Amino acid sequence: MLVAQVAFEVxxxxxxxxxxxxxxxxxxxxxxxxxxxxxxxxxxxERIDFLVPGILALAVMSTAFTSLAIATGYERRYGVLRRLAVSPLPRWALLLAKALTVLAVEMVQVVLVGGLGVALGWRPSGSAVAAVVIIIAGTFAFAALGLLMAGTLRAEVTLAAANLVYLLLLVLGGIVIPLDQFPDTLQPVLAATPAGALADGLRTVLADGAALPWDRVGVLAAWAVAGFAAAARWFRWD
Structure with missing residues (x-):
């Protein structure tokens, strides 16, 4: 059922x-x-070394959070999810299928952003495997939060809230502005957000050439577990 739902979502x-x-x-x-x-x-x-990991984090956020939340919110409003609710498909399978679907879009985004970055002089110095692990962790963290929002709020509220969060995290999540540019008391809070952990983790690997930052992966995993648990509990089909 999960494979069939993923194919349908794609x-x-x-x-x-x-x-x-x-x-x-x-x-x-x-x-x-x-x-x-x-x-x-x-x-x-260097500017391009800082920007590419941040824009990759932004791509994950735009696909796994903003687009997913808005699309799911309107599916719920128009009764699509209500029809799925009477099928044998469990709620957790629907949520997981949507999270897996966005990985296909992110593959295209990574190729486009990475390709442009290389054309502009970017030369990644870290492990591609570590970067993929961080992107997958970030995908599930943002997808969990997007589905939680879409399953508990009205579609119009989800549309406004998802775009507002997107803009706030674009500025405050370490994507285009380094976290150390913010006040010292605010930096740990911003680093603990999904955007902060994802952007900083990708930058640690791709710009610094460091090993997989397990602390950042742990932050993203915590958001994913908490988000999916809440979505599985409170997600409404209509």
Whole structure:
């Protein structure tokens, strides 16, 4: 049932070409824009070395959180989820299928963002396997929160809230502004957010060439477990 639902979700996603195009293109446009404009301090990093991991984190957030929350919220509003509720599909299988589906979109995003980064002079120095582990952990963390939002709020509220959180984490999540640029008392809080842990973890591996940062993976895993547990408990089909 899980495999069948994942296949269904992928087909549904491919039919929505406009959303897929925007989800894939916006991170690429932002990378090109920020790489060419000197508007913020990147600390001890070269601009492109700082930006690419952050934009990869943004791509994960836009797909696994914002797009997933909005799409699921409107599926719930239009009765799609109510029809699934009367099928043998368990609630956990639906939530997991949606989380697995976004990984397919993220593969395209990683290729596009990474390709543009290389064209702009980016040379990753860390382990690709470690980066993939962090991206998967971030995907499940954001997907859990997106599904929790979509399953508990009205579709219109989800639309507004998901975009608001997206903008806040874009600025405060260490994606385009280093966390050490914020007040000392605020830095640990921002580092504990999914965006902060994901961006910092990817930067640690791809820019610093360090080993897999298990503390960042642990933060993301905690968000994923808590989010999916809450979504499985309070997710409403209609």
């Amino acid at each position: 087909r549904l996603l491919l039919r929505n070409g406009e959303q897929l195009l925007l989800t894939a293109i916006i991170p690429v446009v932002l990378l090109a824009l920020f790489a060419g404009i000197d508007v913020f301090d990147t600390g001890g990093y």
